[in-house]
Amino acid sequence: METKDPKIRTRFPPSPTGWLHVGNVRTALFNYLFSRHHNGALVLRIEDTDKERSRKEFQDDITEQLSWLGLSWDECYRQSERLEIHKTYLRQLLESGKAFYCAHSKEELETEHKRQMEERAIPRHICGQRDEGRESGVIRLRNDTDVTLSFADRIRGDITFDPQLLGDISIARELESPLYNFVVVVDDAEMNITHVIRGEDHIPNTPKQLLIQQALGFSRPIYAHLPLLLGADRSKLSKRHGDTAVRDYRAAGYMPEAIVNFLALLGWNPGTDQELFTLEDLVREFTLEKVQKGGAIFNEEKLAWMNRAYLRSLSIEQLASNLTPFIEQAGKKDLSTDFIKRIAYVEAPRLSRLKDVETNLPFYTETSVYDSTLLRWKGTQDYTEIIGHLKNVRQLLCDIPEADFYDMHHIEAVIMPYATAHSRGNVLWPLRVALCGSEKSPGPFEIIYVIGKTEALQRIDKAIKLLDT
Numbered sequence: 001m002e003t004k005d006p007k008i009r010t011r012f013p014p015s016p017t018g019w020l021h022v023g024n025v026r027t028a029l030f031n032y033l034f035s036r037h038h039n040g041a042l043v044l045r046i047e048d049t050d051k052e053r054s055r056k057e058f059q060d061d062i063t064e065q066l067s068w069l070g071l072s073w074d075e076c077y078r079q080s081e082r083l084e085i086h087k088t089y090l091r092q093l094l095e096s097g098k099a100f101y102c103a104h105s106k107e108e109l110e111t112e113h114k115r116q117m118e119e120r121a122i123p124r125h126i127c128g129q130r131d132e133g134r135e136s137g138v139i140r141l142r143n144d145t146d147v148t149l150s151f152a153d154r155i156r157g158d159i160t161f162d163p164q165l166l167g168d169i170s171i172a173r174e175l176e177s178p179l180y181n182f183v184v185v186v187d188d189a190e191m192n193i194t195h196v197i198r199g200e201d202h203i204p205n206t207p208k209q210l211l212i213q214q215a216l217g218f219s220r221p222i223y224a225h226l227p228l229l230l231g232a233d234r235s236k237l238s239k240r241h242g243d244t245a246v247r248d249y250r251a252a253g254y255m256p257e258a259i260v261n262f263l264a265l266l267g268w269n270p271g272t273d274q275e276l277f278t279l280e281d282l283v284r285e286f287t288l289e290k291v292q293k294g295g296a297i298f299n300e301e302k303l304a305w306m307n308r309a310y311l312r313s314l315s316i317e318q319l320a321s322n323l324t325p326f327i328e329q330a331g332k333k334d335l336s337t338d339f340i341k342r343i344a345y346v347e348a349p350r351l352s353r354l355k356d357v358e359t360n361l362p363f364y365t366e367t368s369v370y371d372s373t374l375l376r377w378k379g380t381q382d383y384t385e386i387i388g389h390l391k392n393v394r395q396l397l398c399d400i401p402e403a404d405f406y407d408m409h410h411i412e413a414v415i416m417p418y419a420t421a422h423s424r425g426n427v428l429w430p431l432r433v434a435l436c437g438s439e440k441s442p443g444p445f446e447i448i449y450v451i452g453k454t455e456a457l458q459r460i461d462k463a464i465k466l467l468d469t
């Protein structure tokens with residue numbers, strides 16, 4: 001059993017080089033859950049040292065989406081603002097002779113690499129001119145280690161490496177431009193990170209980071225490498241599998257609670273059949289011991305199922321307010337709160353995502369032009385018969401007091417006996433077409449309930465007129 005330790009500090013260090021994607025959020029979430037479980041701290045570190053690829057809008061997207069998902073952090077840093085700290089440690093390594101400026105040009109290194117590939121040799125650079133005393137160029141860590149490197153991964157067990165395979169590790173393009181493996185080690189140590197929880201694609205970086213840590217005399221954090229996220233075809237999850245940016249899921253109308261719940265189960269298993277968890281539940285239950293080694297499949301259908309479960313758990317008022325921006329985005333900006341609540345009520349069982357509200361929206365908000373023949377049940381019904389039914393239904397609706405009109409089941413209870421007495425299709429088909437002008441739509445009682453008495457009567461009148469001319 002893991003014991004609670006408030007000294008625990010985790011970090012989430014995304015690079016702002018693209019829209020925050022679900023794989024990264026899964027990593028953020030596991031770090032969040034682990035630190036919160038222990039009343040520890042989570043550090044958000046924006047790794048923006050790649051000036052060409054880092055963009056402010058991507059950085060804003062990281063904080064915006066994390067906040068939307070309810071994942072908070074305790075401290076936030078931008079790596080680019082820490083250059084002086086990184087340089088101090090680089091100089092320290094240079095001065096102590098543990099690092100050196102490599103004399104080889106890019107071309108020479110490329111030729112060496114090519115030759116190694118051809119000879120099927122280990123691709124590495126062991127610099128023959130470590131002690132030339134140069135003062136510019138790529139900075140490398142002198143790697144004379146011949147002792148096997150190993151670390152105890154909390155998820156994957158002991159992992160060992162032969163350090164000789166690594167050659168002299170490049171740690172900076174130049175003094176002003178330190179590289180990932182170096183800055184990550186410095187920052188993790190400076191920020192007192194106790195647990196490095198990240199994707200298993202970083203395992204190959206770990207031995208390099210261990211060597212840099214040793215050279216700087218830093219203590220070693222605990223590593224936990226999370227299983228890869230896989231698409232339905234079991235290959236590594238990528239854009240090819242559809243949306244991967246959180247903002248796209250948000251725009252499609254996934255609830256933050258559903259995304260968090262879904263991502264938590266990608267690699268973590270509570271050990272029970274429970275599938276629905278609030279963020280609080282997850283914080284309470286989460287342990288690294290229950291994280292699996294094998295890849296976790298990102299199943300869109302499961303996410304949609306979870307989203308449905310969350311949408312159903314909302315009150316009509318909550319659902320209506322969540323639907324409002326999606327209705328507005330579909331161009332309907334002036335609907336009353338009550339109208340939207342009625343849409344929420346009838347559409348609730350059909351929604352997998354909030355954006356799905358667009359499908360039936362036109363039936364409630366617009367009247368369409370249609371051909372009178374569409375009003376015929378099975379295309380053969382007699383016009384006079386249809387007019388008779390529409391008039392009778394109109395009368396029944398007229399007789400319902402306004403106060404009872406906002407009860408969908410009451411409307412149904414008034415009309416159904418009439419429809420049943422005259423064979424349902426004969427009455428309900430023309431009624432529904434009169435209300436929506438389309439072959440397919442929500443049921444007539446749903447439409448009547450949403451649009452209200454006056455509008456319903458007007459639409460029926462329009463149909464009667466269409467048949468009469």
Ligand code: GLU
Nearest residue numbers: 013014015047184198202
């Ligand atoms: N910036 C790195 C990334 O986004 C961080 C890797 C790490 O966790 O060390 O992949």
